[in-house]
Amino acid sequence: xxxxxxxxxSQAVAKPYFxxxxxLFIGQVIFGLIMGMQYVVGDFLFPEIPFNVAxxxxxxxxxxxxxxxxxxxxxxxxxxxxxRELHSPKLALALFWIFLIAGALxxxxxxxxxxxxxxxxxxxxLLPTMGREFLEQPTITKVGIVIVALGFIYxxxxxxxxxxxxxxxxxxxxxxxxxxxMFLFSFYNPENLVLDKFFWWWVVHLxxxxxxxxxxxxxxxxxxxxxxxxxxxVIDKWLYVIIAxxxxxxxxxxxxxxxxxxxxxxxxxxxxxFSALEPIPFFMMTIxxxxxxxxxxxxxxxxxxxxxxxxxxxxxxLGAGVWGFMHTLAPVNYYTHGTQITAAHxxxxxxxxxxxxVMTIISYAMPKLRGIGNAMSNRAQVVEMWSFxxxxxxxxxxxxxxxxxxxxxxxxxxxxxxxxxxMAAQDQVAIFYWMREVAGGVFMLGLILYVVSFFVxxxxxxxxxxxxx
Amino acid sequence: xxEIFTKTMARNIYLGGSVFFVLVFLGLTLDTTRRMPKxxxxxxxxxxxxxxxxxxxxxxxxxxHTLLGEGAYYAPELGNVYKRFGGSKEAIKGFxxxxxxxxxxxxxxxxxxxxxxxxxxxxxxxLKYSSEIDTNNWPPNING
Numbered sequence: 001x002x003x004x005x006x007x008x009x010s011q012a013v014a015k016p017y018f019x020x021x022x023x024l025f026i027g028q029v030i031f032g033l034i035m036g037m038q039y040v041v042g043d044f045l046f047p048e049i050p051f052n053v054a055x056x057x058x059x060x061x062x063x064x065x066x067x068x069x070x071x072x073x074x075x076x077x078x079x080x081x082x083x084r085e086l087h088s089p090k091l092a093l094a095l096f097w098i099f100l101i102a103g104a105l106x107x108x109x110x111x112x113x114x115x116x117x118x119x120x121x122x123x124x125x126l127l128p129t130m131g132r133e134f135l136e137q138p139t140i141t142k143v144g145i146v147i148v149a150l151g152f153i154y155x156x157x158x159x160x161x162x163x164x165x166x167x168x169x170x171x172x173x174x175x176x177x178x179x180x181x182m183f184l185f186s187f188y189n190p191e192n193l194v195l196d197k198f199f200w201w202w203v204v205h206l207x208x209x210x211x212x213x214x215x216x217x218x219x220x221x222x223x224x225x226x227x228x229x230x231x232x233x234v235i236d237k238w239l240y241v242i243i244a245x246x247x248x249x250x251x252x253x254x255x256x257x258x259x260x261x262x263x264x265x266x267x268x269x270x271x272x273x274f275s276a277l278e279p280i281p282f283f284m285m286t287i288x289x290x291x292x293x294x295x296x297x298x299x300x301x302x303x304x305x306x307x308x309x310x311x312x313x314x315x316x317x318l319g320a321g322v323w324g325f326m327h328t329l330a331p332v333n334y335y336t337h338g339t340q341i342t343a344a345h346x347x348x349x350x351x352x353x354x355x356x357x358v359m360t361i362i363s364y365a366m367p368k369l370r371g372i373g374n375a376m377s378n379r380a381q382v383v384e385m386w387s388f389x390x391x392x393x394x395x396x397x398x399x400x401x402x403x404x405x406x407x408x409x410x411x412x413x414x415x416x417x418x419x420x421x422x423m424a425a426q427d428q429v430a431i432f433y434w435m436r437e438v439a440g441g442v443f444m445l446g447l448i449l450y451v452v453s454f455f456v457x458x459x460x461x462x463x464x465x466x467x468x469x
Numbered sequence: 470x471x472e473i474f475t476k477t478m479a480r481n482i483y484l485g486g487s488v489f490f491v492l493v494f495l496g497l498t499l500d501t502t503r504r505m506p507k508x509x510x511x512x513x514x515x516x517x518x519x520x521x522x523x524x525x526x527x528x529x530x531x532x533x534h535t536l537l538g539e540g541a542y543y544a545p546e547l548g549n550v551y552k553r554f555g556g557s558k559e560a561i562k563g564f565x566x567x568x569x570x571x572x573x574x575x576x577x578x579x580x581x582x583x584x585x586x587x588x589x590x591x592x593x594x595x596l597k598y599s600s601e602i603d604t605n606n607w608p609p610n611i612n613g
Contacts, residue, residue, distance in 0.1 A: 039543070042577030047570065050580050051543050052532025116582070119527040131526025133540055167480075189526075191519040193599060194509035197539065198501065233476055240479035248486040251494045260607035261537045262509045263501055268605065270497070335609060338538030338546060414609045421612050422545035423577070 005368040008079040010086035015369040016096050017072030018362045022451065024065035024103070025355070029444050031058040036437040040430055049111065056110050056136045062350065063134065064103045069358030070179075070215055071099075074156050074172060076365045077222045082163025087155050095151045102144040106137055128189055132200055135186045142186055149180040167236040168225075171243060172218035178211030194262035205254045208354070209320075213246040213281060216316070216357045220285065220309060223364050227306050228296035238288045245281035253278050256328045260337055268330040275328040279321030282353070286313035302367065302375035304384045308360035311392060315352025323348050323399065335414050340406030340429075348399040351391075359388075359450075366454070377458020384453035390446030397439035405432035508603035521595025524588045533579070535613075537604055543577065546613025551593075551600040553611050558593035565589060 006012060035054045037044045045054075079086050086092060109118045115131070122138035124130045129139045137145070153176055160169045185202040221239045225232055255271025289310045300306065323345040327336040336342070363384065367376050375381065413425040420428075505511075525531075530547070531540040537548040554560040565584060572578040584592065 035543075038577070041575065043572045043575055046572040046578065047580055050533075051577070052529045052541065052580075055532050055541050055543070056529065115529040115532075116527045124527060128523060128526065131529050131531065133531045136529060136532070191522060192505075192509055192511055192514060193522065193536075194505055194602060195502070196522075197537065198498075198505075237474070237476045237479045240476065240483045244479065244483035244486050247483070248490055251487075251490040252497075254494070255497075257539075258501070260604045261539070262505070262602040262604055264504045264508070265605050267501075334607060337607065338535040338540070338542060340542055343542055413612050419610050419612055425612075426577075 005371055005373055008085050010089040010092075011076050011079050011365075012369060013086065013089050013092040013096070014072040014076035014365060016093070017068050017075060018366060018369070020096070020100055021065045021068040021072060021358060021362070024061045024068065026447060026451070027107075028058055028061035028065060029440075029447055031055075031061065033437070033440050033444060036433065036440045039433040040437065053110055053115070056115075057107055059134055060110075060136060061107070062355075064099075066354050066358060068099070069354075069362070070176070070219075071095075071152055072365075073215075073219050073358070073361040074152070074176060076361065076369070077219070078156050078159050078169055078172070079163075081166045081169040081222070082159050084159065084163040087158035087162075091151055091155050095148050095155075098144065099148045102141055102148075106141045109138065110136075127187065129187055132186075132189065132196070134204060135200070139187075142183075145183065146180070149183065153177060153180055166232075167239060168218045168222050171214050171221075171239060175211045175214030175218060178214065179207060182206045182211060197261045198258065198263060201254055201257045205257055206251070208349075209250040209253060209278060210247065212354065213250065214243050216312075216353055217242050217246070217285070219357050219361050220289065220312060223305060223309050223360055224289065224292045226364065227300040227302060227309070228292045229298040229300075230292045230295050234295075235292065238284070238292075242281050242284045242288060245277075245284060249274050249277040249280060256330075256333065259330050259333055272328065272330045276325060278328070279317065279325050282313075282317040282321040286317045289313035300374070302364060302381075304376070304381045304388065305360060305364040307385060307388055308356060308363050311388060312352065312356040312360055315348065315356055315392060315395070317352075318396075319345065319348030319350070319352035319399070323403075335410050336406065339409050339413075340402045341410070342406075344399045344402035344406055347402065348395055351395045356392075376453070377456065379458040380453050380456035383449060383456050387446045387450035387453060390449060391443050392446075394439045394443035394446055398436050398443065401432045401436040401439060405429040405436070408432070510598055510601045510603070513598050513601060515594070515598075517591050517594045518598045520588075521591035521593070521598075524584065524592045525595055528582050528584075536599060537602070538607065544579065546608060547596060548599050548602070548604070549608060549611065549613050551597045553613065558590070558597060561593040561596055562589040565592070 031054050034045060034049065035051060035058060038051050038054065075086060075092055109122075118138060119130050122140050124139060127139050129142055130136060156176065157173060160173050182203050185199050188199050190196050217239050221235050224230065225235050252270055253275035255267040256275035258267035258271055290313065293306060293310060327333050327341050327345065367373055376384070408429045409425050412420050412428055413422060530536070533541050533544040535542065535546045535548070538546065550561065551558070554564075565579070565582065566589065568579045568581045570581045
């Protein structure tokens with residue numbers, strides 16, 4: 001029975017969440033490949049799946065699978081930290097189906113009817129919230145997200161409140177409540193474009209460069225405690241310092257989005273200075289992960305989970321930290337704003353910080369949830385490690401190619417004398433889009449291998465023992 | 470170091486730092502919204518512009534284009550398209566109207582959205598209004 005390896009039986013509700021996360025991740029990458037092709041073969045799947053639809057599916061699936069991952073992580077780690085069963089496993093399961101069906105219906109809506117029709121039939125007139133980047137969901141879906149979030153926070157919150165209140169649980173809870181609260185700004189869509197954009201960032205930036213970092217930090221800390229056996233006091237202290245750095249830099253760091261949207265020019269230096277410090281918490285995460293693994297008191301058999309944890313630190317620092325810093329200073333951003341540089345940064349940051357932390361917790365929790373033990377067999381772990389390297393290296397190359405495309409784009413379209421129009425510049429950089437698409441194919445290969453790793457059998461003894469080599 | 474820098478100190482930095490910067494951010498937000506009228510071109514925000522924004526949103530234009538640099542990077546920046554098209558709303562309308570339903574072989578092409586004349590006027594007016602927002606001199610040139 002799968003429950004045998006769980007500290008608390010109710011942790012089992014995390015399993016469908018993780019499975020849904022992986023499924024939607026596959027969908028996200030498929031649509032990424034479609035878009036990558038559309039960048040070079042402009043009429044690919046046109047007019048059946050225009051670029052804007054593919055992009056909406058790509059980004060929305062990303063958000064939804066990460067949310068599934070965060071919720072699964074919470075259902076798994078909160079009971080263990082609180083040392084009690086989840087308040088209501090039934091509610092968790094009900095919310096899972098509501099969220100999955102609402103998500104699926106939304107994607108079907110995107111793909112089956114023109115967006116304007118979707119807006120009409122879902123009553124966007126009553127409360128117009130659609131048609132803004134990442135917040136394309138019909139208003140009714142947004143209401144569904146809020147309901148799911150409320151039920152989820154109630155469920156997890158009750159568990160935290162009536163159990164052992166660890167730093168990890170409290171930080172995770174803060175992050176999740178922050179996530180839900182900031183999402184409420186998606187319902188504010190004033191006619192004034194500048195005001196709209198200003199508060200749109202309260203959802204987008206204060207999620208990914210704010211409260212999500214608390215969730216990331218808490219999950220990372222949990223996995224490191226479990227896999228290294230390092231004293232909780234030490235880990236807690238690191239966690240506090242990391243999230244302090246995240247919020248101290250990230251909140252005013254929102255200002256790096258207020259350079260060119262019709263907001264006062266004091267944001268130019270405020271946004272530059274504070275967002276230039278935003279790599280600090282990510283750098284700390286890297287040091288944190290490596291330090292804890294170095295100081296480990298035990299050799300945990302789940303080596304691949306430790307690999308994901310260390311990978312998260314490194315890739316989050318590179319993607320969010322270094323690639324973010326590269327174009328965050330106003331004089332640089334003046335030229336790079338809204339180019340492929342932004343796309344390059346977005347890809348590595350989301351993968352490195354948030355995709356990888358979800359893979360970390362899945363990797364740690366899944367063997368337990370499936371009743372296999374503390375780790376998958378050695379063979380399965382090796383396959384998963386291959387998938388780690390394929391996906392991660394592919395993402396590095398996707399980022400490098402987009403960066404090259406971006407630098408050229410800036411030069412051709414904005415910097416040189418006799419700068420050329422957008423589409424002319426796009427034609428010039430097409431070779432990099434081709435290479436990005438190839439790297440995307442490698443990423444897909446890694447993802448397939450990742451799924452395969454769940455089905456690799458090994459003899460049961462291996463799993464129970466430390467996996468060396 | 471671990472004795473000098475305790476967990477309580479770390480927690481206090483987190484709590485104190487967060488609360489402080491949340492308050493600073495709220496203060497700056499208040500100040501920004503007060504100064505915004507000077508830059509956001511709200512005196513030209515007519516009902517037609519508001520309708521244009523709705524047309525913009527309900528056809529998911531942001532899924533391909535950027536507007537003031539935000540959005541997707543598949544198609545040209547539209548914050549300054551009114552100026553790029555020589556200050557002609559007719560040119561904007563004409564471009565949108567003339568998109569071939571089946572696209573252009575091998576090339577990126579904007580879908581045919583079948584907008585009504587009223588919607589076309591509104592979106593053109595919205596793009597004109599957007600081009601008159603004071604964006605601290607962005608974009609660097611007319612190409613967007």
